Amino acid sequence: MCHSRAAAEQVKASLTAWLEPRGLRFNEDKTRIVHVEDGFSFLGFDIRRRVDRQGSGKLLITPSKESVKRFRKRLTADVRSMHGANAAAVVFRLNPVIRGWSAYYRSVVSGRVFTGLDHHVWHLTYRWARRSHPNKSRGWVATRYFGKFHKSRQDRWVFGDRDSGAYLTKFAWTKIVRHVPVHGGASPDDPALAEYWTERRRKKKAPPVDEHTARLLRSQGGRCPACGEFLLHAEHEPRSPREWEQWFMTVRRVLAKQHIVEQVDGQDRTFYRLLHAHCRRQILAGKAVHQP
Numbered sequence: 001m002c003h004s005r006a007a008a009e010q011v012k013a014s015l016t017a018w019l020e021p022r023g024l025r026f027n028e029d030k031t032r033i034v035h036v037e038d039g040f041s042f043l044g045f046d047i048r049r050r051v052d053r054q055g056s057g058k059l060l061i062t063p064s065k066e067s068v069k070r071f072r073k074r075l076t077a078d079v080r081s082m083h084g085a086n087a088a089a090v091v092f093r094l095n096p097v098i099r100g101w102s103a104y105y106r107s108v109v110s111g112r113v114f115t116g117l118d119h120h121v122w123h124l125t126y127r128w129a130r131r132s133h134p135n136k137s138r139g140w141v142a143t144r145y146f147g148k149f150h151k152s153r154q155d156r157w158v159f160g161d162r163d164s165g166a167y168l169t170k171f172a173w174t175k176i177v178r179h180v181p182v183h184g185g186a187s188p189d190d191p192a193l194a195e196y197w198t199e200r201r202r203k204k205k206a207p208p209v210d211e212h213t214a215r216l217l218r219s220q221g222g223r224c225p226a227c228g229e230f231l232l233h234a235e236h237e238p239r240s241p242r243e244w245e246q247w248f249m250t251v252r253r254v255l256a257k258q259h260i261v262e263q264v265d266g267q268d269r270t271f272y273r274l275l276h277a278h279c280r281r282q283i284l285a286g287k288a289v290h291q292p
């Protein structure tokens with residue numbers, strides 16, 4: 001095939017753009033030359049090149065079928081292990097798992113993959129709820145555990161805990177960030193293009209936290225109002241769904257949201273701010289927070 005070499009170069013350039021922010025690079029000795037039209041799997045991604053009628057190729061990167069299958073099994077096992085626990089514990093356990101996977105794949109996934117996983121989780125949690133209450137009706141179970149827990153979404157099938165208001169996040173709620181296709185033959189090895197790649201790396205995606213947290217982070221310039229330090233630290237972007245999962249668990253542990261009510265001209269004004277959980281604890285204990 002006359003275009004196969006150019007196609008291979010295009011694939012390599014695109015993949016390098018993918019790998020670099022993840023701190024990975026091609027090992028030339030181990031790089032297999034394959035017909036990319038046939039596709040191949042790599043780091044949990046399925047990579048294939050589709051040629052349109054005009055003959056120009058487009059690289060398609062999706063979560064690999066094997067990864068999706070494995071992940072569905074993992075979710076099944078997780079929910080099954082929560083038999084006997086309460087709804088809040090299920091939410092606490094699954095949310096970082098769902099967020100982690102969504103974050104890793106958010107730039108390559110199709111809406112259909114996310115929706116499919118949401119259906120899967122729905123079935124798992126519904127079955128979990130039915131098992132927890134064998135003597136109750138389907139209707140009772142549905143009303144008890146599913147509802148419009150997320151205030152700004154018209155979705156009455158969100159799994160949640162009525163007592164605490166905690167609810168399960170959905171894959172489909174993660175915003176899909178489109179991967180900017182690499183221009184023609186742009187190769188990261190070409191020094192003239194170095195700037196182009198630096199620019200690409202610089203345009204780091206915003207952390208995939210929920211919208212409210214993202215808004216507060218932006219308005220606070222990413223800093224804790226109590227100590228003045230940055231609220232989130234990451235040496236590099238997480239490089240796997242598991243690392244993302246860990247990252248979300250850390251975020252949950254270190255960030256605290258504070259609800260503040262202020263009197264302005266005799267009127268109650270209410271707002272939120274983000275603090276380090278340990279700074280918040282110090283404030284609650286009546287201790288001064290050290291400003292650097």
Ligand SMILES: [Zn+2]
Pocket residue numbers: 224225226227228229275276279
């Ligand atoms: Zn702080």
